[in-house]
Amino acid sequence: MTNGMDALGDPTRRAIFERLARGPTAVGEIAKDVPVSRPAVSQHLKVLKQAGLVTDRAEGTKRLYQLDPRGVGQLRDYFDAFWMQALTAFKEAVENPT
């Protein structure tokens, strides 16, 4: 099983990953936005899938790839904790000016 950090260590894979942030996309569309061939894109997607960063589904005759939503969930959790800390500091500044 490929580790996620290793999977994103490759710059082309990072570019593919970032392209998928815009929504579910077919291989052909991804290949238009990265400087490697379609077969190379497919190979990178396989690695990203094995690392648990990307999932896919069939839609009609196409196969669409997308980011694993758990990734966005982690981002949300991060900001939730961050804003709690920031707002606590804000409250302190409002109520206890130095």
Add this chain to the structure above:
Amino acid sequence: MQATDSAVRREITVNATPERAFFIFTEGFDTWWPRSHKVGPTDLAKAVIDPDRMQWYEVGVDGTTTDWGAILTYDPPNRVTLEWRIGGTWQCETDPALFSEVDVTFTPEGDATRVTLEHQHLDRHTAADALKGAVGSEGGWNGLLQRYSEAVD
């Protein structure tokens, strides 16, 4: 914790008028913003919400300014909405499709003010940023989250 798929919402009540709460949030921004959270290459000298430029930004100790995004709404003492251009890992995004928004409202409750903050459209940020740190790294998101929850509790 309240969160939808792409937004977080936090509320805090402060013992002050909406005018004071709004003032400290905006003009007093530098007095409470966490110093470690900045984008530029040097340490943070000053964090600014600037209604004249309609931007919020940091000034580094080397004097350089790094914009964090536009001020979308500035309505004292009721509401301020900030565009968040600094992504999920405090690095500048340049694609407007990837900006999120921080919407803050100030509602009087008796002698106090309820401050409600919603950070919306988080799904627009490159999720790659979130995972790069999170996956397998103690110094990354997981470690950061742990320090935050310790600080909050």
